Amino acid sequence: MKKVKFFSDFKAFISKGNILDMAVGVIIGGAFGKIVSSLVADIIMPIIGRLCNTKSLANLSYPEAIVDEAGVVTFPEGAIKYGNFIMLIIDFLIVAFCMFLVIRTFMKMRAKAEARKAAEEAAAAAEAPAAPAEPTVEEKTLATLNDIKALLEKNSK
Numbered sequence: 001m002k003k004v005k006f007f008s009d010f011k012a013f014i015s016k017g018n019i020l021d022m023a024v025g026v027i028i029g030g031a032f033g034k035i036v037s038s039l040v041a042d043i044i045m046p047i048i049g050r051l052c053n054t055k056s057l058a059n060l061s062y063p064e065a066i067v068d069e070a071g072v073v074t075f076p077e078g079a080i081k082y083g084n085f086i087m088l089i090i091d092f093l094i095v096a097f098c099m100f101l102v103i104r105t106f107m108k109m110r111a112k113a114e115a116r117k118a119a120e121e122a123a124a125a126a127e128a129p130a131a132p133a134e135p136t137v138e139e140k141t142l143a144t145l146n147d148i149k150a151l152l153e154k155n156s157k
Helices: 002-015 017-051 082-128 137-157
Strands: none
Touching: 002 017, 017 082
């Protein structure tokens, strides 16, 4: 029974149309991730590597990596390769910061649009004439009594 509910929920999720928006977001996010990874690996890390007096930050390890004359990097057995980890942390922070900026911008635009819509609705409500007030129970009763009085006077003549 639970499987049936799961598949019906999944069908409802797919048929909403948001799945297409999500797919576009994933594709753009993947491409953006590649750009950020290239920025980190090809531009930022060489700069940090020079500051750390190493050719590549990815080669940082404990104990230190061994670079032979041909430029081949070998790591001692059981080495802790923290350089690549640092690269991935920087990569993550850049992606997270960019996503924060995009979401923040979107939320500001959304808030402005909602404020503009609320202002338009308030202006439209101010321009619309007020509906006549509904008569109270006492007023309805008095009107009914006056109608009865008028009918009685008419019939008595």
